[in-house]
Amino acid sequence: MPAEAQVSAKVNKVAKVDARVTAPASPPLTERQEARRRRILHASAQLASRGGFDAVQMREVAESSQVALGTLYRYFPSKIHLLVATMQDQLEHMHGTLRKKPPQGEKAAERVAETLMRAFRALQREPHLADAMVRALTFADRSVSPEVDQVSRQTTAIILDAMGLENPTAEQLSAVRVIEHTWHSALITWLSGRASIAQVKIDIETVCRLIDLTAPDAHE
């Protein structure tokens, strides 16, 4: 029988979180395990904040989080998994923060653009961290699909929140997907120095106009 295994998963920090955006708490973890996991994620974010993707070296993460290399790999089967998990973690924060002060815009498109720009500003404060997370996200192969999908759902939830929609139409979901595409890709161009902050802003605002197209009289 298992050794460390009990304690309830203490997710759902933010009140009524949609089940679709809550991580599927697979095997419940011991307190010590939960603590290890947090230490690892913390070390990962910290190293990433310093030097971006390259600075997150597995041996360093292991050392910083006081865990053996093998253990690190037991928790996160690859560097990409680790960074995607780090992103999930950060996104949860972000979503919580964004919920508190909902965007002010009149129309849905404006609110979404405002929300994304707010998120973008947050990323600008830790550009290296953003680099590590976004690079990992787009570099992830099939073996990380579930986790990446989770991030995607969380992002979708944030956008739908901003739109103020309960039951989006298929067309609106398409628009949201395209917005997400633009969001990710625009971040990449910014991170690799091929687009300015202003440029990203324009792209976001441009793509958000798609929302008007799917619901000319959009509001809640």
Added chain:
Amino acid sequence: MPAEAQVSAKVNKVAKVDARVTAPASPPLTERQEARRRRILHASAQLASRGGFDAVQMREVAESSQVALGTLYRYFPSKIHLLVATMQDQLEHMHGTLRKKPPQGEKAAERVAETLMRAFRALQREPHLADAMVRALTFADRSVSPEVDQVSRQTTAIILDAMGLENPTAEQLSAVRVIEHTWHSALITWLSGRASIAQVKIDIETVCRLIDLTAPDAHE
């Protein structure tokens, strides 16, 4: 003084290619060097076609192309550089091919969507190659910016071609950028198995509607 160094760059295969999409032929190469370069790109594409990004191993590329490892690195300073160059190469082909049979759609949005779907179908024929190229492209860091930018310009040219525009407005260029974002990101979701081909099609068609937004009476 330089040793191997002369011969004119024999780019511009396709007649009147816009200067903005022509590689800035830096130091002209010897014929033997040009041949080496081609062998390398060929080996790269071949290995990529087999097993995607991971199958393109620098030692293997070197061996396949009958070049020493050090030489390979002299031509392409990193695996990412190599794969991005491979993409440039493939894109040139693609653009040439696409030029021949221009899209039929009435409206600009339709023509762009049709063109991109055509390109998408081409990629589907070599999914592993697509994987290698696209992953490299989005993973590229600042050191590869010039090359990635070149790919971006080439892509822009293809889209503008499909739109049939000579002097796009700033607004239209924004739309094109957003379309490119969507194109790249949608490819990624497809390659990582998180979106179906049908899904990609919808996303492309959705984003192309932005064009109508910037030019309601769009045509040539």
Added chain:
DNA sequence: CGCTAATCTAGAACAAGTTTCAGACTTGAT
């Protein structure tokens, strides 16, 4: 308490990208 299975640790080992180096080869110029 004492047992058993799972987990953790330290460290070696392996894989693939990248760098380095000494010597052989080419090239353009004298």
Added chain:
DNA sequence: ATCAAGTCTGAAACTTGTTCTAGATTAGCG
């Protein structure tokens, strides 16, 4: 034809992600 400078080769070395192993620990159970 010869020379100087730049290029190519083959091979070793180095780096960092990933895997493997043997032994120490920990957790849950009777």
